[in-house]
Amino acid sequence: MEKICFIIAMHAEAQPLIERYGLQHIQDYFGELPTELYRGVINGKELNIVLNGRMNGLDLIGCEAATLTTEAAIMRLRPDILINAGTCGAFKSKGAAIGDVYLSNGPVMFHDRRVGEEGGWHDMGVGNYPTADARQMAKDLGLKLGKCTTGSSLDMTDTDLNIILREGGELKDMEAGAIAYVASLHKVPLICVKSVTDLVDGGRATEEEFHENLHRSSAALKDACTKIVQYLMTEQPTLF
């Protein structure tokens, strides 16, 4: 792996990793887009972190921003692998705890794209875009495995929840599905690494729990990402 590219939505999620590797902000790399590039060379290999950027002082989040960022990152950087690092909600009933870090297990689904019940349209809505096989990596690095499910909202309606449960979603985020969609079109391998900020079945409001745990989860995310970078740069991992 000569060129690694992280796709991260929020500065709070990225900052610990940017500092860990002393990455440089490359100004205006993506032209008219708000997308931001942080770059460094680690042991002769290129490490990139691409962020959605900000609008009105807030981190751009969600699927449209993630789609755009991933397309720009792939077209400009042509990375060997994409890693979508971020925070997520997860299910206490499926064994998750705040601060747990997971790798993506199998394809990434969407839980809020209801475009019909017939086979083809149902499948297009759910997406299920592929990720690289991270099972050996999870074992080697002591990380959990879970199926990512993406939606455009921080909260979750009963309709969303029913789709998540029916389709086997475990890690609820706001970007992975969009990133997996674009990565799959360009055939760039993708791993998602997700740190739990809130328990969607824990009885507390997502927004409150998310902000309370963001700092702690971002630190756990940084530790996992550091191990992943080391692993990808030194091992010949079996991902495909």
Add this chain to the structure above:
Amino acid sequence: MEKICFIIAMHAEAQPLIERYGLQHIQDYFGELPTELYRGVINGKELNIVLNGRMNGLDLIGCEAATLTTEAAIMRLRPDILINAGTCGAFKSKGAAIGDVYLSNGPVMFHDRRVGEEGGWHDMGVGNYPTADARQMAKDLGLKLGKCTTGSSLDMTDTDLNIILREGGELKDMEAGAIAYVASLHKVPLICVKSVTDLVDGGRATEEEFHENLHRSSAALKDACTKIVQYLMTEQPTLF
């Protein structure tokens, strides 16, 4: 207007217009993306229609596909204006009927991006990305005006409906918000032209009504788009 670019999701929506102008399919114009380009020269001016393309034999629809298509169209074609033409759901209670054709009135909102109630986050979720001022054009061409509202589903939950009503949405589609987001980043003017296929408060299932009326609405859409092309190519319209 020397270079016009339509962004259209479905072949059924685009085909009447492609035939009307005898546009040529430019194969593989967008490289690894499924995005399709149809192009022609009309009175010395360039007319482009860009489609999301297909996956597993079905038209790609929704916000991720629309984001990608718009980014690719802007970066490769650098059009003077984007026109998002498509079908939509609308409210009988607000005076809409099947086959009515509307132009976008003011910014485009999202009704399924719930990312917080606080001012900045609420606003980011709703989006409200700008469109060009189409009021004079609507008057000159005898078209209606309405506020576009976008979501990733063909149906609508009560949660979606409440947001649409609260924020004043009138024309419910699955792409305009994403297209307006990307267009606004690149400062390319955008007009949405939407033909009504289903009445969201008409008491019938959206999917059934949509498929029943798609052909008729696409014909009405073609007639309106033909008038718009003529208008943009011959007049000096006041849009900004």
